[in-house]
Amino acid sequence: MSELEIRGLRVSFDGFTAVDGVDLEVRAGDLRFLIGPNGAGKTTLVDAVTGLVKARGSVRFGGAELLGRSVHRIARSGIGRTFQTATVFEELTVLQNLDIAAGAGRGAWTMLRRRKAVPPEVTEALATVGLTDLADSPAGTLAHGQKQWLEIGMLLVQDVRLLLLDEPVAGMSHDEREATGELLRRISAERTVVVIEHDMDFMRSFARSVSVLHAGRVLSEGTVAQVQADPKVQEVYLGHTATEDAGDMAGQEA
Numbered sequence: 001m002s003e004l005e006i007r008g009l010r011v012s013f014d015g016f017t018a019v020d021g022v023d024l025e026v027r028a029g030d031l032r033f034l035i036g037p038n039g040a041g042k043t044t045l046v047d048a049v050t051g052l053v054k055a056r057g058s059v060r061f062g063g064a065e066l067l068g069r070s071v072h073r074i075a076r077s078g079i080g081r082t083f084q085t086a087t088v089f090e091e092l093t094v095l096q097n098l099d100i101a102a103g104a105g106r107g108a109w110t111m112l113r114r115r116k117a118v119p120p121e122v123t124e125a126l127a128t129v130g131l132t133d134l135a136d137s138p139a140g141t142l143a144h145g146q147k148q149w150l151e152i153g154m155l156l157v158q159d160v161r162l163l164l165l166d167e168p169v170a171g172m173s174h175d176e177r178e179a180t181g182e183l184l185r186r187i188s189a190e191r192t193v194v195v196i197e198h199d200m201d202f203m204r205s206f207a208r209s210v211s212v213l214h215a216g217r218v219l220s221e222g223t224v225a226q227v228q229a230d231p232k233v234q235e236v237y238l239g240h241t242a243t244e245d246a247g248d249m250a251g252q253e254a
């Protein structure tokens, strides 16, 4: 059974339909990339899954219907997301950020009691995202890529089963992108990862499966090779010759 099962998803804003009847299934342990031109509906789709916008249709996670649930209830059911801009507490240390995330959903009293020792899930997350040596550094002093990794770590300590990441490598250096790809591979050994991405090289290197969205619908789906070979996908990307995506999707050097 698919871990995430989306059926007939529709989101409209004042009469404009941003997500127009999307069916999408993601099996547990997948590393799925959601790609598509600007305005295709990728972020709105993730907003609908996480309860940030109202939607019609059905979104099932582990068999349970999410539509109609509050943002907090959806988060508690094991779904976490990141946004294009990292949202960490800059003045707190890396460790404190993770500690707070680990305590999310627990009472203040539990939080205070837990402070004395570093919880094992925090130690583990620090190691997974490669920030152990920077545990006591203020998050504000981290490099751009490291902040994104911290944010991913904050989802890991909450033990989310599904991570939805919005352009995690935007603005990263080549080395940071590679490190992030390896991180997502490691994470998806135990969890399910869905990545919204515009970076086609990154997608080609790390996607296990790809869904291409266009004008609020799923245009194509499959392996990287399958979607790259799909004439519908090439048409959509080559129709945007002014963007780097077009040449990228056609397999040319950017």
Ligand SMILES: Nc1ncnc2c1ncn2[C@@H]1O[C@H](COP(=O)(O)OP(=O)(O)OP(=O)(O)O)[C@@H](O)[C@H]1O
Pocket (backbone or CB within 6 Å): 013, 016, 018, 036, 037, 038, 039, 040, 041, 042, 043, 044, 045
């Ligand atoms: N709150 C909103 N109110 C009105 N229109 C919106 C709203 N949010 C998104 N849209 C519109 O819905 C469409 C889909 O937007 P969305 O951000 O989901 O696309 P996207 O595929 O994530 O694009 P990008 O790759 O540029 O982030 C766009 O035309 C956008 O202008």
